[in-house]
Amino acid sequence: MHVFPAQTINPSSRSKRGIFAGNGSRLTAKRVLASLGMTGLAAATALVVASSAAWAQTKIDFFFPVPVEGKLAREMTRLVKQFNDSQKDVEVTAVYTGSYDDTKLKAQAAAKAGKPPAVVLMSANFNVDLKIAGDIVSLEPMLAAEGTTREKFLADFWPALHANATVDGELYGVPFQNSTPLLYYNKEHFKQAGLDPDKPPRTWAEFVDAAIKLTKRDGEKVERYGFMMPGTYDYLGWLMSALSMSNGGRYFNEDYGGEVYYDTPSMLGAARLVEDMIHKHKVMPAGVVEAGGVSTSFFAGKASMVMLSTGSLSFIRDNMKAPYNVAFVPRNVRNAVPIGGASLVMFKGQTEDSRRAGWKFVRWLSSPEILGGWSRFTGYFAPRRSAYELAEMKTFIGQHPDAKVALDQLAYAQPWFATYQTVAVRKALEDEIQAVMNGKKKAEQAVKDAQRKADELLRPYVDQTALKLP
Amino acid sequence: MRLDRHIAPALLVAAMTAVSTVWAAPFLWTLMASFRPDSFGAAGMASLLPDFAPTLANFRLALESGDFGLYYLNTTIVVIGILGVQLVTISLAGYAFARLRFPGRDFLFYAFLLQLMLVPPALIVPNLRTIVDLGLYDSLAGVMAPYFASAFGTFLMRQAFLGIPRDFEEAAAIDGAPWWAIVWHVLLPMARPALVAFAIVSVTAHWNEFLWPLMVINDPANHTLTIGLATFTRGAEGAKEWGVLAAGTLLVMAPLAITFVAFQRRFVESFVFSGIKG
Amino acid sequence: MTVDAIITADVLDVASKPTVRPRRRQARTWRLALSLLLPSLLCLAAFTYLPVVRVVIDALYATPHGGSGTRFVGLENFARVLADSAFRTAAWNNLLYAVGTIFPSVTLALAFALALWRSTRFNAVVRTVLFFPSLVPLVAAASLFFFIFLPGVGLLDYYLGKLGLEGFNWIGDSDVALWSIVGLTVWKNAGYYMIFYIAGLQNVPRDQIEAATVDGANAVQRLWYVILPALWPTTAFVVTIALIQVLTAVDHVVVLTKGGPSNATNLLLFYIFQEAHENFDAGKAAAATALSVAALLAVSLGCLRAMDSGARHEA
Known part of the structure; x- marks a missing residue:
């Protein structure tokens, strides 16, 4: 703290200059602006509402690579916004982190520095190494809390995906986008x-x-x-x-x-x-x-x-x-x-709240509807079989015979x-x-x-x- | 001799035209590709001739993929913030090494030079840990902090100060001016060329830096230009939007390029390199 | 030459007054020097010395990936690094890359500067064109060169084809790839160094050149005996920044080749990067860092010393 001249970079003096502070400051600035714009009671109410919402919410970071092109980054950002708007408990910040390799590098560096992201979309064959390195957590407790088991949870996922999702008999990754x-x-x-x-x-x-x-x-x-x-x-x-x-x-x-x-x-x-x-x-x-x-x-x-x-x-x-x-x-x-492809993993070192929030987000992202939509958008196949039971998906496969071929080949897929x-x-x-x-x-x-x-x-x-x- | 006088300049112009054509080719292509409607790999997409109806679609897509206004602002803050602090630290340290005699000076000077080699990308993890300890993670200050001291700049300023004859200072000192007044009124104005040289090195380096900001920044509100650009340069599974990439690259380099073109003459000419010349 | 050559010994203490007794004067100078250096030293402590200490300590310990805890191994990591053929390849590549980049880009920069130092409108345009590459982030430049280097359909092959020539698989052929990277770096940096030479040329004494011309020296002799010696400090400066660049800027390797094919373009910093972040071998990465930093330090100290002696001759 004493290393720098205090007025230049004092992280605690957030409101002074928004640029020098991290996540929290924008809210502060927004609140200040809001209170300037309104008057009396209106302003006070807005302030109270804004701050109470901020208190109740758990904020987590989600790191994701862009697997093919910039278009996907835009779509992912849209999805995360949809999630944030759909509920009030969790606010996810979508952090674009470069290629698969950059993403792993950044997530691990952040974890070593004591700022692990809650959820990361990670190339699926890094799971073993990440588990050996002690960076990611087993998802078994989350399953247990839901009263389900790994077998039941994975039953809906294509069989070829099970091996890369589990390490030493425990669930570590939830498949999100997969390919052959x-x-x-x-x-x-x-x-x-x-x-x-x-x-x-x-x-x-x-x-x-x-x-x-x-x-x-x-x-x-x-x-x-x-x-x-x-x-x-x-x-x-x-x-x-x-x-x-x-x-x-x-x-x-x-x-x-x-x-x-x-x-x-x-x-x-x-x-x-x-x-x-x-x-x-x-x-x-x-x-x-x-x-x-x-x-x-x-x-x-x-x-x-x-x-x-x-x-x-x-x-x-x-x-x-x-x-x-x-x-x-x-x-x-x-x-x-x-x-091939990527799965959602959760990093160690989270508070109980952010772990719960992270899991909630993982469950939402890996729902058949979202997976199906992402699959149609990207060309990856959806890891859940039930995604293909949805009406949009059936229409899509009917219209795109090439997607059908890719899907048929899944029957011969082996773990990565x-x-x-x-x-x-x-x-x-x-x-x-x-x-x-x-x-x-x-x-x-x-x-x-x-x-x-x-x-x-x-x-x-x-x-x-x-x-x-x- | 006579022949020489007329032909040599003509040859020189021809040679330099050829060289600059080669040098400009990548930019010409970037320019063409950014306006080319079909930018994924039609057979003629390497052509440098405008054989198409220009489109702004690539620029639109590039601009849509990120908040470029914000990226410009953040990058400018980073670049100016780093340079501003550096100019203070290197002037002070340069003065100390050039004009003061104190025990341990040689040792300290070598200790400074060690930094030349240790750029943050080589030491990502330990540096990131320090940034977190200082509470600067995910802030622009965290991107800047490791660069606040500059061994290179200190060396440059020391050189520049050493090259300035002492008569000026001695005259000022006899008039009773304190050291800081001497630095401010006498030494710094005379060392301006070295300051300009250092500013060029610093600004171009940090404007273009990628890996370190990528590591420090999470919040999209703090993204810098190169991170924004990476959205279309760092795709993982083989698709390349050449047109968007070209448009994005032009957007990133535009501010520096325009500044350079506008000030080119003044910039190069006023920049008599006495810092090095001594 | 020793340290004394770098720290010029003839420095007077201007700020002090002759009436003050030497002892107190010394203490005051020391305090002043320290406070002037303090801002820099604090930053260096946090971002240079602390990491270096960490690297040196890491280099002496083994942290087996997935194993429990660390264990002191002395110099074993250094032995492992030196025994690793990928490290030796990277070191050799880096040497080739350094020589292959620095020599042509500095020579070209000088040639460009000599051709363009007069300020005419034409020269201003050419200078701008040559300087432009340094305004492109290396990450972006590398992505553009991706297209330029594409076999068959890329810019290079397209125009070589028009000339009836056949190109290479520029970054996919292990005999050519490193030189393609060198080409990209020369393109990017030559114009940048040119700026420093143009500035340096303004200081070459005109009278000396004229005197040499009167004495019957031809252009080559004038260059060799008058201009080059006068530009010596600029050259030392340019070579120093070039040296720092070739060892610390590897974004283009990351984007274009990832060190491939078959390690043909692997450079030291990228090797360190891989050991640390892909192979989880912190000890080996630290040892490799220590070795490269030591080598680099020796070389660049040599450069700075040359630069310093140049400055002293001029002064």
């Missing part, structure tokens, strides 16, 4: 290449064949690529897990955070598929392309098939000029895709990888696959090196758990 990888393709290009635009490739063989036919060359130069997929961190790991799962693999141990399966035939096959499409068939650009580059290339007609999240569905629907359609991720052994040190362990694979994409390494070597690196990262946990013997 999806194959988007340009129907016009299919026609030009002599392929049936209503019969997208179902197997890897058909997939590679289509990609070869769709690629347009001018001598050595490729005018149009048959296939593109994002190769940047985070996205790449997710798509590689989709490919290895489609190849019969598991990627990670769902029941134990200390194991990943990189050096396996299923992952090797997936890595070789990518390697061959780039370096052998030359139907996919070499090197890494970010998701924004992939979608832009798809819009520009420079890529005929792309693999992107179902979360991009509305964005593509709104902006794609040429006719397109979507399909399941092609299989080699079986149909399988990982879940989440391990000890999720990000670093995932990056161990991604760095190696990126080397394959750049022609620096062969797939065989890459998966071996990825496994070695991942095992090193997991060792401290493994030593503490599976290898801790009596």
